Amino acid sequence: MTSFVLVPSPFVGPATWTPTADELRRRGHDVRDAPSADAVLVGHSGAGPLLPSLGPATQYLFVDAALPHPGRSRFDVLGPDVETHLRAIGDGESVPPWSEWFGPGVLDALVPDAAVRRAIAAELHRIPLSLLTEPLPTVAGWPDAPCAYLQLSAAYDVEAAEARAMGWPVEVLDGQHLDTAARPVPVADAIERSADG
Numbered sequence: 001m002t003s004f005v006l007v008p009s010p011f012v013g014p015a016t017w018t019p020t021a022d023e024l025r026r027r028g029h030d031v032r033d034a035p036s037a038d039a040v041l042v043g044h045s046g047a048g049p050l051l052p053s054l055g056p057a058t059q060y061l062f063v064d065a066a067l068p069h070p071g072r073s074r075f076d077v078l079g080p081d082v083e084t085h086l087r088a089i090g091d092g093e094s095v096p097p098w099s100e101w102f103g104p105g106v107l108d109a110l111v112p113d114a115a116v117r118r119a120i121a122a123e124l125h126r127i128p129l130s131l132l133t134e135p136l137p138t139v140a141g142w143p144d145a146p147c148a149y150l151q152l153s154a155a156y157d158v159e160a161a162e163a164r165a166m167g168w169p170v171e172v173l174d175g176q177h178l179d180t181a182a183r184p185v186p187v188a189d190a191i192e193r194s195a196d197g
Contacts, residue, residue: 003039009046013123019184052139064152070138097124
């Protein structure tokens with residue numbers, strides 16, 4: 001049995017992890033709500049840059065996630081085109097929920113199950129602009145444990161390549177960004193393999 005902490009992106013809520021968490025528990029693993037030094041920290045999407053500040057952990061696993069970029073803001077990493085777009089659709093203090101950044105039907109395409117999709121949609125919220133503009137902290141001594149990368153979608157080709165360049169194990173599932181909710185069995189399989197390897 002392995003202990004896991006599944007960290008959702010701050011742009012969404014824990015429902016993006018619920019099906020995978022349920023699958024890991026069904027397999028006998030301990031899935032916790034709070035980080036602890038004897039657990040594997042698993043960050044999805046926008047949670048990736050936060051993992052160093054949530055440690056220590058026995059391992060860090062980035063799942064279709066941005067990588068840590070201490071001292072830089074999310075806008076610094078996302079680039080000027082994304083910043084211009086989000087500021088244009090925002091109100092000066094916040095931007096619309098993540099699902100509205102890319103046009104209509106995003107959740108329908110990524111999460112076919114209506115009940116799971118409703119649970120995710122219920123947790124969506126406006127994003128404070130400060131979450132995108134504030135520099136992320138530098139964590140001395142990180143990484144303090146092995147790191148690995150699980151790529152779910154082509155949108156994270158660059159991050160997966162950066163992880164490979166750092167010598168991290170990288171696995172590619174060739175699916176969709178929200179397969180943590182839509183395809184929990186293969187995602188749980190890959191998480192187990194990463195923890196075992």
